[in-house]
Amino acid sequence: MNKALPWIVGAAMIALPFVYSAPYPMHLMIVVLIWSFAYTSWSVMGRFGLVSLGHGGFMGVGAYGTALLWNHLGLTPWIGIPISMVMAVALALVVAYPCSRFRITGHYFALVTLALSAIVLQVATASRDLTGGSLGYTPERVQGGGNILAFQFESKISWYFVALGFWALGLLIRWWVDRSMIAYALEAIAEDEDAAGAAGVNVTAEKLKITALSAAMTAAAGGVYCQYQMFISPDTVSGISVSLQMVFAAVVGGIYVLPGPTVGAIITILLAEGLRIFFGTGALGYDNLVYGTLLVVFIIFLPQGLVGAAWNKLTGARQTA
Amino acid sequence: MLEVSGLIKRFGGFTAVSNVSFQVGQGEILGLIGPNGSGKSTIFNMLSGTLAPTAGTIRFLGHEIGGLPPYRIINQGIGRTFQIPRPFKRLSIFENVALAGYYGQGQPSRTKAYDAAERALSLVGLPIDRNTMIGGLGAAGLKKLELAKALATQPRLLLADESLGGLDEHEMDQAADMLRRIRAELGITIIWVEHIMGVLMRVVDRVMVLDHGEKIAEGLPSEVSADPRVIEVYLGTDATAVQAAAAERQ
Numbered sequence: 001m002n003k004a005l006p007w008i009v010g011a012a013m014i015a016l017p018f019v020y021s022a023p024y025p026m027h028l029m030i031v032v033l034i035w036s037f038a039y040t041s042w043s044v045m046g047r048f049g050l051v052s053l054g055h056g057g058f059m060g061v062g063a064y065g066t067a068l069l070w071n072h073l074g075l076t077p078w079i080g081i082p083i084s085m086v087m088a089v090a091l092a093l094v095v096a097y098p099c100s101r102f103r104i105t106g107h108y109f110a111l112v113t114l115a116l117s118a119i120v121l122q123v124a125t126a127s128r129d130l131t132g133g134s135l136g137y138t139p140e141r142v143q144g145g146g147n148i149l150a151f152q153f154e155s156k157i158s159w160y161f162v163a164l165g166f167w168a169l170g171l172l173i174r175w176w177v178d179r180s181m182i183a184y185a186l187e188a189i190a191e192d193e194d195a196a197g198a199a200g201v202n203v204t205a206e207k208l209k210i211t212a213l214s215a216a217m218t219a220a221a222g223g224v225y226c227q228y229q230m231f232i233s234p235d236t237v238s239g240i241s242v243s244l245q246m247v248f249a250a251v252v253g254g255i256y257v258l259p260g261p262t263v264g265a266i267i268t269i270l271l272a273e274g275l276r277i278f279f280g281t282g283a284l285g286y287d288n289l290v291y292g293t294l295l296v297v298f299i300i301f302l303p304q305g306l307v308g309a310a311w312n313k314l315t316g317a318r319q320t321a
Numbered sequence: 322m323l324e325v326s327g328l329i330k331r332f333g334g335f336t337a338v339s340n341v342s343f344q345v346g347q348g349e350i351l352g353l354i355g356p357n358g359s360g361k362s363t364i365f366n367m368l369s370g371t372l373a374p375t376a377g378t379i380r381f382l383g384h385e386i387g388g389l390p391p392y393r394i395i396n397q398g399i400g401r402t403f404q405i406p407r408p409f410k411r412l413s414i415f416e417n418v419a420l421a422g423y424y425g426q427g428q429p430s431r432t433k434a435y436d437a438a439e440r441a442l443s444l445v446g447l448p449i450d451r452n453t454m455i456g457g458l459g460a461a462g463l464k465k466l467e468l469a470k471a472l473a474t475q476p477r478l479l480l481a482d483e484s485l486g487g488l489d490e491h492e493m494d495q496a497a498d499m500l501r502r503i504r505a506e507l508g509i510t511i512i513w514v515e516h517i518m519g520v521l522m523r524v525v526d527r528v529m530v531l532d533h534g535e536k537i538a539e540g541l542p543s544e545v546s547a548d549p550r551v552i553e554v555y556l557g558t559d560a561t562a563v564q565a566a567a568a569e570r571q
């Protein structure tokens with residue numbers, strides 16, 4: 001049963017649009033899948049106590065990088081996204097290397113990475129000539145609507161499958177990381193860096209590896225998000241609120257279990273949509289308030305998140321907060 | 322095998338280890354003793370790369386290793402245990418040791434790491450199943466785990482920081498036997514730090530005594546325990562026990 005479950009869920013998700021494909025639910029699902037991919041990317045490192053508040057920055061680099069390369073150099077997102085991923089990795093290493101060398105961990109690490117979000121937001125907002133500043137930015141559309149080469153698709157169903165693919169890839173990567181030796185090393189590092197070093201772990205190298213992976217994945221999510229929405233603004237793809245939203249969603253769903261961040265995405269997006277529908281545009285920003293409050297509540301009372309707690313109840317498995 | 326010369330460690334203005342030189346030969350068990358705060362663990366920290374020496378050289382198998390990061394030193398063959406066990410609580414006993422087996426051997430195949438972990442766990446007498454968590458281990462069990470972690474890295478030189486035991490006499494004897502077996506069966510050279518000198522004196526080939534970061538004596542257990550400076554340092558503690566142990570050995 002446990003072995004079969006992922007396959008059943010997978011098959012159901014592939015079959016879904018053939019059965020039901022009303023545009024609004026489809027749209028919600030695509031958005032959920034893309035953000036789930038982003039949140040899973042965050043959790044790849046976040047679950048090892050490397051709590052980054054800089055991932056909004058990586059998302060922003062992915063989104064703006066992809067759009068700018070397309071508009072200015074005519075580079076297809078198929079190349080633009082990988083280039084943006086490399087840029088995000090470079091940025092991640094510039095921040096993570098000194099953090100590791102000077103042993104900036106825990107809360108201090110979170111604070112340093114917070115600055116990274118802020119900087120990317122500032123750059124995107126201030127480079128008005130290039131990025132359109134706070135008014136946002138639009139990748140140029142190709143003639144005729146859909147074009148695989150341009151990473152632009154007309155039908156929601158195509159987008160659904162693209163998003164599904166990235167989401168599944170994200171889960172696969174995290175699944176693989178969780179089962180590799182690097183997961184042991186990172187658990188050990190999270191507990192006691194000196195003892196991990198004495199066990200032969202190159203602490204800095206392992207931290208940088210996972211940070212680079214996580215940043216690259218998040219940038220990819222940013223690029224995909226940009227291509228889907230065909231509009232990005234500094235606030236929606238970068239900045240502190242996006243970073244906080246990632247932390248919130250991952251924590252609420254559960255960072256120690258594979259489907260946790262996905263469940264977190266479902267909750268946050270439904271919450272945001274609900275607030276928007278009930279309160280209209282007047283409620284803009286309310287979601288952040290609700291996130292913030294819930295985040296505190298969850299960290300105190302349910303640090304394993306909803307899925308983590310449910311999983312523990314069901315299996316009594318060894319899990320640690 | 323190991324040649325240390327002029328080793329110095331200062332913390333701010335305080336000199337924890339001052340100008341210590343010594344050598345360890347292949348297959349030897351060297352005992353390292355000295356009162357609290359005399360610099361024993363600090364020497365281990367420098368030998369294993371946890372701390373960089375302020376001055377001095379450390380040559381291991383002909384290579385200078387002073388100041389290298391811990392993982393490089395381990396991969397050259399020096400394993401260490403911590404005085405206060407530092408297990409990874411979120412990993413199982415097996416995973417703790419497998420981690421050391423994997424990274425401590427320079428990331429070989431996972432199978433090889435697991436084999437090393439199983440051998441180390443069997444040797445120290447801990448369960449080799451994959452899932453037992455460390456929660457149930459007492460002081461003696463945690464010391465065994467420390468030892469298994471160090472052994473899984475396949476060291477050629479083992480730095481065993483055992484002092485502040487927390488073990489009863491029987492467990493002490495067991496620990497001593499363990500070190501003897503490690504040398505006999507695996508051919509591992511050992512430096513052993515211990516507070517309770519009775520046991521140590523029975524096992525080691527040579528002893529080095531530290532006081533306030535300085536080496537005050539070195540030699541056979543019988544010589545060292547007759548040394549007036551050593552007796553002075555240990556006076557009122559267990560000087561008589563030292564002499565008794567050394568006598569018993571002869």
Ligand SMILES: Nc1ncnc2c1ncn2[C@@H]1O[C@H](COP(=O)(O)OP(=O)(O)OP(=O)(O)O)[C@@H](O)[C@H]1O
Nearest residue numbers: 332337355356357358359360361362363364404484
């Ligand atoms: N990281 C550090 N920073 C500052 N001082 C330190 C540090 N590590 C050790 N010391 C000091 O250096 C001296 C030597 O400590 P060390 O731990 O080497 O002693 P020891 O011989 O192992 O003692 P014990 O028998 O109690 O284990 C002590 O005075 C200790 O307070």
Ligand SMILES: [Mg+2]
Nearest residue numbers: 361362404484
């Ligand atoms: Mg000590």
